[in-house]
Amino acid sequence: MQNRRPRRAKSEINVVPYIDVMLVLLVIFMVAAPMMQPSVINLPSVGKSNIEVAAKPLTVEISAEGALGLVDAPGSKAETQASVPELVAAIKAKMGTQTDRPVIISADKNVKYEIVVQTMDQLQQANIARVGLMVQPK
Numbered sequence: 001m002q003n004r005r006p007r008r009a010k011s012e013i014n015v016v017p018y019i020d021v022m023l024v025l026l027v028i029f030m031v032a033a034p035m036m037q038p039s040v041i042n043l044p045s046v047g048k049s050n051i052e053v054a055a056k057p058l059t060v061e062i063s064a065e066g067a068l069g070l071v072d073a074p075g076s077k078a079e080t081q082a083s084v085p086e087l088v089a090a091i092k093a094k095m096g097t098q099t100d101r102p103v104i105i106s107a108d109k110n111v112k113y114e115i116v117v118q119t120m121d122q123l124q125q126a127n128i129a130r131v132g133l134m135v136q137p138k
Contacts, residue, residue, distance in 0.1 A: 055101040058094055059134070060087065060123075062107040066115055070094070084119055088126045095128070102130040 061069040068081040070090050081087040095101050103123060107116050116133075123131045 055098050057102040057104045057132075058091055060091070060103060060105045060119060062105065062111050062115060062119065064108040064110045066111065068119070084122045087119070088122055088128075091123070091128065092126065100130065102132060103128055104132050104134045106134040 059071040061071060063069070068084065068087050070079045070081060070087060072079075072094055079090065081090055091103060105116060105119060120131055
């Protein structure tokens, strides 16, 4: 009598056919890629706008110690404010009827992020829509 072992089914997935298919697809794409012509998109051209930005931005300066200052024009000295509500009132007074005048926050890099966010939040609550952050380019 012969000793027969029962045949076991393979429980492994044969990946060789998948690799073959992927290599064939790779070859097809390598051959087809140089044949593709890039399309050219003709975009409409526009001239320069004659409208000048009349409103110079107000700059809120936050020092490393957290002191708030308001600069009306570039190069001028900052008017020191004691608190954020006083700062908002001073900004509202400077803006007057120019509701579209931007406000830029310039904070020292060592200032806590929380102070900057609180200042932005107070300005947004005071309906000052154009609030931005000043950064230093690399």
